Amino acid sequence: MPSRSGGTPPEAADSTAPWEGDGGAGARPSPDVGPLDSSPPAESGFRVSLSNFDGPFDLLLNLISKHEMDITEVSLSAVTNEFISYLRELDDSEELEQASEFLVVAATLLDMKVAGLLPQGELVDAEAVALLEARDLLFARLLQYRAFKEVSAWFARCLQREDRRHVRAVRLDEKHRKKTPELVWSLSAADFAALALLAFAPKEIPHVGLDHLHAPLVSIREQAAIVVTLLRGAESLSFRELVAGVTEPGIVVARFISVLELYRHAALSFEQLEPLGELTLRWAADHWSDETLATLGADYDR
Amino acid sequence: MRETPLTERIEAILLIIDEPIGLVALAAAVGSPVPAVRQAIETLVDDYDGRGHGPRRGFELREVGGGWRLYVREDHDDLVAEFVGGQAPARLSQAALETLAVIAYKQPVTRSQVASIRAVNVDSVVRTLLARGLITELFADSETGAINYGTTDALLQHLGINSLDELPPISPLLDDGADGFDEGTIR
């Protein structure tokens, strides 16, 4: 099977594309399309060099979304290859986070590549069209994912701004309160108990629940702080050493979760030679600020 | 930053308080000496009554029980009564009912304890329940000063029971958090 989605009319259109040329001549389109671009294109660091386009990947997506460029004119296999080689060059400890950001992108590109590799060419036009539509949809999904990610920043800003505002919300004066309509009450004691059950049910994965152990709650963040202090002070530590002397299972669990969280932030690396074997942890962060620590484990907050 | 006028700062505090606020507390809140605050209060009283530059207001500033608070001007009491009375028969929201249930089973309990169980801010709901006479302030925590809430006899009557002991027991395993653990997995 060919490794390139060649042979379709759209691919052949390469040479008539707006950015036609040999692709090696630097970022031709990028200086001119500044106004089109809502996000800093260089941020991702991932650049694409195609026969008809050379520039940051974000810019490519932007151009496609503005219909400045036809998705069918992009050699998808080439984009995929570039992306994979880009991933290979990443320093895995430093840019792990960036790479994980691209996972969705990678998955989508792979999907596209698969679509591109499907038998085609001699088939009837209708099927080729359907194939192109499928590609369009994949890109649309990618763009959609990015759009929601971007717009969530607007939500965060507004929520934060409005959080600081104070609205008048004052209990009604006694004399007016008497005039309010009678309360409609239809719950029996049993209904009420059922409601209590609902109210006490955990709302999300909140914390390491220890209420049944009659022990205090454990903060992932606090445990992460301890892990950071211990690990930075030592070359490497085994997880066993990291929890030495800790008797409460909840703290061990929280400390383990914090290790996972720190790994997610690329702050440490770990090694486990065999399943269930000794887990060796190494501090790996070049840049570490306490701010990161402050937001660590936010997913576990309620 | 430019210092905003004292009257504005006082109005900001007056807008959000539930109970009358004394001159000293008000002065501390706005960071000005008491005599200046007293003076500013007088200006505002005159202002709202239409003796300043602007029109008379639909509210007034009155000293009641040793403190100052905004009240609806008495002329509009009928209007307010009609508005309040004309609202749809009150039914507690799901959020209010759940909060009430938490307070019933956990009392005495502070607002922040309830909030942490419900995972949401419960301030306005607690206000509603208080206003409805379903819960009441029991006492202030001796250390933190946080107010502890409990349920009232009115709630017992609504539920058709004689005492809290008659509330159906609920499982003690409720809050072990086990529920949450299998959810994070990606499909």
Add this chain to the structure above:
Amino acid sequence: MRETPLTERIEAILLIIDEPIGLVALAAAVGSPVPAVRQAIETLVDDYDGRGHGPRRGFELREVGGGWRLYVREDHDDLVAEFVGGQAPARLSQAALETLAVIAYKQPVTRSQVASIRAVNVDSVVRTLLARGLITELFADSETGAINYGTTDALLQHLGINSLDELPPISPLLDDGADGFDEGTIR
């Protein structure tokens, strides 16, 4: 009885409400036609902002979440925050924010539709958003029984906007294709 000025009657109602009041409801409450009420509201807004005859007020009248409500003027929010000493509001996680954005733009939308856009399981995040009253269950799909979610007026208030139309526009591409795309394909 002498009829009191419309602005005064409106102020009386504004002082006692604890959620935004729309023009029509306000007009009904004060017994005046909507255009007159709209006019009076504008007068009050100007008045409080110091563009009337009196001084600027420490509070302001804002249209948020589909209705009007009195707010502390933004300049004084720090002062008031210090006075009420409220605990810092719990921030939404990035995952929750993105899920909220998807629901806001795609509503009515089911959990699995959201999950396919976000490419992850969103169950616990949806529960958080429900508990916070930012989203609500709209209806169950007649065929699949899947629950469709949408945003609440409370969300509009929390965002400080008046209607969903004020959400920033996002790429037109979002609306085509994605809808017809079946959910099973993303992993």
